[in-house]
Amino acid sequence: MAARMAGQPAYYSGNRNQRTRGHDAQSINILAGKAVANAVRSTLGPKGMDKMLVDSLGDIVITNDGATILKEMDIEHPAAKMVVEVSKTQDDEVGDGTTTAAVLTGELLTKAEELINKGVHPTIITSGYRQAAAKCEEVLGTITIDISPEDRTALKKVASTALTGKGEGELQMDLLSEIAIDAVLSVAEKTDSGYKVDIEDITIEKHEGGSIKDTELVKGLVIDKDRVRPNMPQRVDNAKIMLTSFAIEFNKIEKDAEIKITSPEQMQLFVDQEERMIKAKVDNIIQTGANVVFCQKGIDDLAQYYLEKAGIYACRRVKKSDMEKLARSTGATIVQDDTEILIEDLGYAESVEERDLKGTKMTFVMGCKDAKAVSLILHGGTTHIVDSLKRALNDALRVVGVCLEDGKVVVGGGATEVELAMRLRQYASTLKGREQLAVNGFADALEVIPQTLAENGGIDPIDILVEMRSQHEKGNKRAGVNVYTGKVVDMWDENVIEPLRVKTQAINSATEAAVMILRIDDVVASSGKSSAGGMPGSDVELGE
Incomplete structure (x- = not known):
């Protein structure tokens, strides 16, 4: 550790850390972000290609869904992970537009790199990007269609x-x-x-x-489970449903213990006691009047026999997520202790039935207390x-x-992005500082969407973009590319419309990720513990 003298900065460094600073750090981060965006770019649009992903176990995923591709890919670079997060957030918030968000992030970084190479400071670029994103939100408000x-x-x-x-x-x-x-x-x-x-x-x-x-x-609810025994009733009407998170079986001794049995009578007593404990659990369920039981854990063979004798329909090892849906839909309470079962804990459904779907047996819970329960x-x-x-x-x-929630849509086919780009260029001309360059760069980045749609459709992207700009200059705000015909047409007439939130979320999250990456000028990566004599830690400048 260097001492602080004469106002000089002091440094503390671990011995095995890697550090990248300044322009090199920005270039590497931008390159990583662009690489992730390019990985999914060819999947964009109706004619986008699929990716086949094979994991270490040999499991295969074939998809063109941006969020799924990025989630399955093994990505380690921290800047690249930020682009993955953009796609994940888009998927969580809206469900669609994940590839658009990732591709837009990569293009914003590409345009920023061009400006940095021309001598524009990253702070100016990030300021311009934020202004452009705010302007986009304002413009989107003027071109939305209420439904x-x-x-x-x-x-x-x-x-x-x-x-x-x-x-x-x-x-x-x-x-x-x-x-x-x-x-x-x-x-x-x-x-x-x-x-x-x-x-x-x-x-x-x-x-x-x-x-x-x-x-x-x-x-109703469809549970991917069948009856535990074939002699149980196949259908139960006016179902009184019990949900248990405890196992309906003998409580095994958890601690290490040794039981010495010296005679056959003692063995018989031990077996009888085990049976009595299982029967007590089942009796506690039966006395509530339940005629259907969904158990999150196991059901012992003997317990299955007693439940069958009582005419109860039972399923075991039901997923926790399904248990929660059953509780929400039927009004039942998930019981955690077999000694505290109350009649009030039961839920209700008009019927519970086992059906055979082409060789797979599933349980259908129909006419739930909460009518909102549906299954596909x-x-x-x-x-x-x-x-x-x-x-x-x-x-x-x-x-x-x-x-349904927003009631607002915009047209697709790249029409919205070209309209935003045109309006951003008009807005940029009113700015006096270097932010004007960043806003123009943002406008250029937005046009990567129609360009990519055209490329993936086998159409010349330059011709399409020129035609689209011409149409929008004439006031045709809904002019987009039909990738099947290669023509620029009205997207509303083509029935290509998307929720407004898909666009706003993609633009905002892409902007935030690009800004975050551009503001990084120092990357310190630890490569393991420091060697003897040094202390573990990152390179840290302790200067003034």
């Missing part, structure tokens, strides 16, 4: 846009769009301020077998198809839910 929650046609356009380019989801777009709308409307809660939608109320169960067109919406059963020829279908349908559910 009514009752306008099923508009909601179907939104769902179809989310499903477009999602592989298997595109094959049955009309069917899946209708299912998505019905599911969201079933769980939507009308409040004084509008609609509130919790997509978690929709249970999605996957089933390999059949075709995509067999996918169905069930007004997805069908497909292979595991990969069903997984892809689930991701596509999840996007459609989320965007329909966002539309």
